[in-house]
Amino acid sequence: MSKLSELSAAGTAVWLDFVDRKFLEAGGLETLVAEDGLTGVTSNPSIFEKAMGHGDAYDETIAAFDREHAGAATIDRYEHLAIQDIKAAAETLKPVYDRLGGKDGYVSLEVSPYIADDTDATIAEAKKLWAAVDRPNLMIKIPGTLAGAPAISAAIAEGINVNVTLLFALDAYIRVAEAYAAGLEERVRQGQPIDHIASVASFFVSRIDTMIDKQIDERVKAGDADADALKALRGKVAIANAKQAYAWYQDFIASDRWQALAAKGAQPQRLLWASTGVKDPAYPDTLYIDTLIGPETVNTMPPKTMDAFRDHGTVAQTLTADVDEARHVLAEAERLGLDLSGVTGTLVLEGVASFAKAFDDLLGAIAQKHPGA
Template sequence: MGKLSDLSAAGTAVWLDFVDRKFLEEGGLEKLVEADGLTGVTSNPSIFEKAMGHGDAYDGTLAAFDKGNAGAATIDRYEHLAIQDIKAAAETLKPVYDRLDSKDGYVSLEVSPYIADDTDATIAEARKLWDAVDRQNLMIKIPGTPAGAPAIAATIAAGINVNVTLLFSQGDYQRVAEAYAMGLEERVRQNQPIDRIASVASFFVSRIDSKIDAKIDERVKDGDADSEALKALRGKVAIANAKLAYAWYQDFIASDRWQALAAKGAQPQRLLWASTGVKDPAYPDTLYVDELIGPETVNTMPPKTMDAFRERGTVAQTLTTDVDAARHVLAEADRLGLDLNGVTGGLVEEGVASFAKAFDDLLGAIAQKQPAEA
């Protein structure tokens, strides 16, 4: 057992931000579970586009589906492929789910990015995907948009696990954390159990630094009078933002409202650090893992980041250290006009658009794979 297992022991569960048919069939996921203590998997349209849109790994399954489903819509052909992968990953993780008594062992499948601003459609698709996969260790990914929050509450109330995605701001995170509590409270009112309902809040990290750093670099290049103060913030805003989100989480789970739910067996909605691959080569490639380690959290890593941490990561309780310094970083960012709220708001819109573009490309690639009879 190595550093990734140590990371889990420190409270930050290790999830893989990747899924691929060949990887699953060759036992790649099982190996990570055994060797590194991996306890979860996330997917998104971009990941599926890379997996399904290139090569021939899915062609046989698609041809078999087409034979029995002549004239099937492209979206149905995609869902057949995706659901098979998600079921396979869920089966691999089922022993983890059982061993940890539903506290972990989850695989995530995202609702269509086309309906990110449609509450009712999101609720309906979450139910459809949940029924289609039919695995208790599934999480349905719902974006943390304004329309997503009531969908999250309704989906949790229906007994469906939720991975809230595309969270960048503390305000958006707080809204969906409260939506999770609302869903659980509705189940309590209905005399339904809440002890095996799980959720994570996927808080994105590196994309924030990419945007803020670009603003800093531009202003420094232009000879801004605050250049030194600006340079001091480079690579620090995203981690500070995440640390303060976690500080709010700690206060929330200590509140009377949450404690009333916890007394009935409610599981906390863990913060999941997403977008943890480093995009600036000037930074250590384990930065967004090293600096965000703490109890009841998850870090979902692309394979490259997982490899880097396995080799040279540092395990220490970092999430709850230097919180006052994190507040200072965000206060400085505000003083210097870096407009974190504007950046995070724009990133939500960009994230939805990026996933929609990946979904366009994915469906286009599948459409090009003609049915066997054609």
């Protein structure tokens, strides 16, 4: 059994944060499913920009689409390409989905980052992409913004699986977890089944430490009187924040509200650890996997991080360990004025902007390659 398979056995499902046509056609995803127990795939505009905007893997498909759809908008050409890849990944994962009774085996496709603050547009696009891919093991990615929460409820009520993305703060996570429950409750009111509706809440990790650590380093360099206390928090705040979210999740699924839904077959909305590639070379490259292992969770990893864990990761029930220490870390961060709330708020805005920029670059690359369309 590979270490990635051991990770799955410990309760943390292994997902790949990458999709690329050449990788799919070469059987790379099938190999990960067979050898490492991989059960899911995530995509985002940045991933598609790297895949479609560089190299020639998609050129033939774009040319064929242009011949059939003269004058098509660039965004329609992108969606055609993306949907093909997502369908291919979904087909590869369908046996996993079937074997696990719909509890895993999902591939995610994101709504446009341009509409992150538009609830109605997000709902409309979620429905459009869901219909276009037409696979039961698809998840539509919706950002966990204020506008995203009601869109999540509406999508779930429609029977659309949802991957909530760009979550950094506990209050934002609570909001979308309750939105998921509200969507299921609406389906129950409509007399619709809820046992094959799935959702994950993608809680981003490494970016928090990157920003917090920068604050710490600047203050230490400036001779801050609390330098030692600050240095003791380096690389710890993001993990503590994630453990706090999981503790809330455990309380929520034990609540009367959730138990009423569970009695009707509802699946819990699993926490998914995202942004798990280590940015600081001073940290172990498996830091954000080793420290966040626990039941009913997911870790979506870029290929490099997945390779690192397969080689030298450590499997142990770490997510529920040292919870008091995690609370102490967050209390210290607050006492020292590190402003976690401000950091997480900034990261949501930066995340939306980053995906929008990647989408701009992606559409620009497609248009440049085939300007006659």
